[in-house]
Amino acid sequence: MIFRSFNIFCFLFALVISGCSRESAAPDSSPPPLARPNILLIVADDLGYSDVGVFGSEIATPSIDALAADGVTLTQFHVSPNCGPTRGAMMTGVDPHRAGMGGNHEVAAENQKGQPGYEGYLRDDVVTVAQLLRDSGYRTYMTGKWHLGAERNNPASRGFEKSFALLNGGASHWADQVALVPGAKTRYTKDGEPVEELPTDFYSSSFYTNELISYIESENDSPFFAYLSFTAPHNPLHVPQSYSEKYRGRYDAGWDALAAQRLDQLKALGLADEHQEPQPRPDWVMAWDELTAEQQAARARDMEIYAGMIDNVDEQIGRILDHLRQSGDYDNTLIVFMSDNGPSKTSIADYLALGGEGSAFFEQFDNSTSNRGSPGSSTDIGPGWAYAAATPLRLVKGYVAQGGIQVPAIVKLPGSMANAGGRLGQLTHVMDLMPTFLSVAGADYPDAYNGESIVPVQGESIMPLLNGESPSKLIPEKSAGRRTAWTHTGKAIGKCCGFQSRMAMVTGNCMILLRTPANCMISRPNSRIRQKRWPTHGRSTQNRTA
Ligand SMILES: [Ca+2]
Numbered sequence: 001m002i003f004r005s006f007n008i009f010c011f012l013f014a015l016v017i018s019g020c021s022r023e024s025a026a027p028d029s030s031p032p033p034l035a036r037p038n039i040l041l042i043v044a045d046d047l048g049y050s051d052v053g054v055f056g057s058e059i060a061t062p063s064i065d066a067l068a069a070d071g072v073t074l075t076q077f078h079v080s081p082n083c084g085p086t087r088g089a090m091m092t093g094v095d096p097h098r099a100g101m102g103g104n105h106e107v108a109a110e111n112q113k114g115q116p117g118y119e120g121y122l123r124d125d126v127v128t129v130a131q132l133l134r135d136s137g138y139r140t141y142m143t144g145k146w147h148l149g150a151e152r153n154n155p156a157s158r159g160f161e162k163s164f165a166l167l168n169g170g171a172s173h174w175a176d177q178v179a180l181v182p183g184a185k186t187r188y189t190k191d192g193e194p195v196e197e198l199p200t201d202f203y204s205s206s207f208y209t210n211e212l213i214s215y216i217e218s219e220n221d222s223p224f225f226a227y228l229s230f231t232a233p234h235n236p237l238h239v240p241q242s243y244s245e246k247y248r249g250r251y252d253a254g255w256d257a258l259a260a261q262r263l264d265q266l267k268a269l270g271l272a273d274e275h276q277e278p279q280p281r282p283d284w285v286m287a288w289d290e291l292t293a294e295q296q297a298a299r300a301r302d303m304e305i306y307a308g309m310i311d312n313v314d315e316q317i318g319r320i321l322d323h324l325r326q327s328g329d330y331d332n333t334l335i336v337f338m339s340d341n342g343p344s345k346t347s348i349a350d351y352l353a354l355g356g357e358g359s360a361f362f363e364q365f366d367n368s369t370s371n372r373g374s375p376g377s378s379t380d381i382g383p384g385w386a387y388a389a390a391t392p393l394r395l396v397k398g399y400v401a402q403g404g405i406q407v408p409a410i411v412k413l414p415g416s417m418a419n420a421g422g423r424l425g426q427l428t429h430v431m432d433l434m435p436t437f438l439s440v441a442g443a444d445y446p447d448a449y450n451g452e453s454i455v456p457v458q459g460e461s462i463m464p465l466l467n468g469e470s471p472s473k474l475i476p477e478k479s480a481g482r483r484t485a486w487t488h489t490g491k492a493i494g495k496c497c498g499f500q501s502r503m504a505m506v507t508g509n510c511m512i513l514l515r516t517p518a519n520c521m522i523s524r525p526n527s528r529i530r531q532k533r534w535p536t537h538g539r540s541t542q543n544r545t546a
Helices: 002-024 062-070 083-092 129-135 204-218 241-245 255-269 293-327 348-353 358-363 382-389 430-441 477-481
Strands: 038-044 072-078 139-145 162-166 188-190 193-195 224-229 333-339 406-412 422-424 494-496 499-501 503-507 510-514 531-533
Touching: 038 083, 038 293, 038 430, 062 293, 062 333, 062 406, 083 129, 083 430, 129 139, 129 224, 129 430, 139 204, 162 204, 204 224, 204 293, 241 293, 255 293, 255 382, 293 333, 293 382, 333 430, 348 358
Parallel strands: 038 224, 038 333, 072 422, 139 162, 139 224
Antiparallel strands: 072 406, 162 188, 188 193, 333 406, 494 499, 503 510, 510 531
């Protein structure tokens, strides 16, 4: 019924568009109107809640801000606290455990290894949105970070007709292919085939954008689903120097000052309550004043580079949106922009703790302040700037707390939106993207795929919400019952009824810890659940570091 209604809508929409074309006597260079819209999904990596302008950032993001003016911002959009699980849910519309992506398998806890739900690649009993859209006649493209399995899965085997992918969770942003962590091998593929060498002028964000634009340009016979998966601003912090120079001196006052400044801006934008206090600095974040002058200079430079990476990402987004405007596709494209998790506090010390060849690996880098951001360096924003980047939320990537799982998100529907420039504060989840995309494409989620039964879809289309229809549909009755099941990578997030809890659920403005085994999503989805409200301030177990 929904799809039939949608098809009627598509037909009427096409009539309206074609009627407009006739009335305006537009030149024939524009492509013919498509009954089904294109879909462009843009994902930033480890971008904090207040790291873009419309969410309170001081970083210049005019392209993202313009997209928000044409679309709506989702101020309660939820993901998993780490890259792989978010991408698993995003691609399949189901809980990341059911997709085989319960955690980042590179850092799985002992009790997760070998368990169903923690395979580290997309399981055979899930289907991707790319597969279903391809099967329904869409052209399907992706560039950038995959992180959904290397041996068992790659974009080419999971529905993408054209792809250029980094299979790993991260790597150097330059052509040198230096691995993110000791002992890892950086792996790129093009259309599923290994890529041994990158162009000498390779820089991740611009290369991925160029490649995706070339795919979109190469064909014009059907709508496209394009997934632009930036690896920025994930560490290592790398960007052409002209971008970081724009922010020279901007962060000399430190992360405590930045957190306060962003909170003020969020209040001015109406995104934070006027009475909200700054989040207490976690024990693992040093006060800026405790750093030596040398440490402050190095850390301020890191944030300048991070800001430059986001500035550069915004420029790339502007380029692809301009391309769509010039080709006449912009108005007929559903566009989503989001981050995959909160800002990362991971520092070199954390990688060294993984053991192996750590010390020797990091000896290769020249992390002098003058070389930071350039090839041959490997730095990060560390705990302090991550704390500030998550403002006004608590904690950061890797934590089942709002700062880890609540991210900036923007959606622009095809055509003009009656609520353009507005905000939607209902609880939405990355699992909802797949059903939303299928809805606009007029495609069904099947009971079986290739003759094998598959996991039923768990997300829900947010089209009614975006269209301004039934705005309460997802809240409170839906969100109150939504099992979001975020897990922390191998670590308890708090105690619940005397047990270490690794799961939580958001209901309205509360996060509730769940007492349940980490792998119960597969084996016992209805296992006994006991709940406890998460305290205002979590305990911290980590050493402080600059
Ligand atoms: Ca990430």
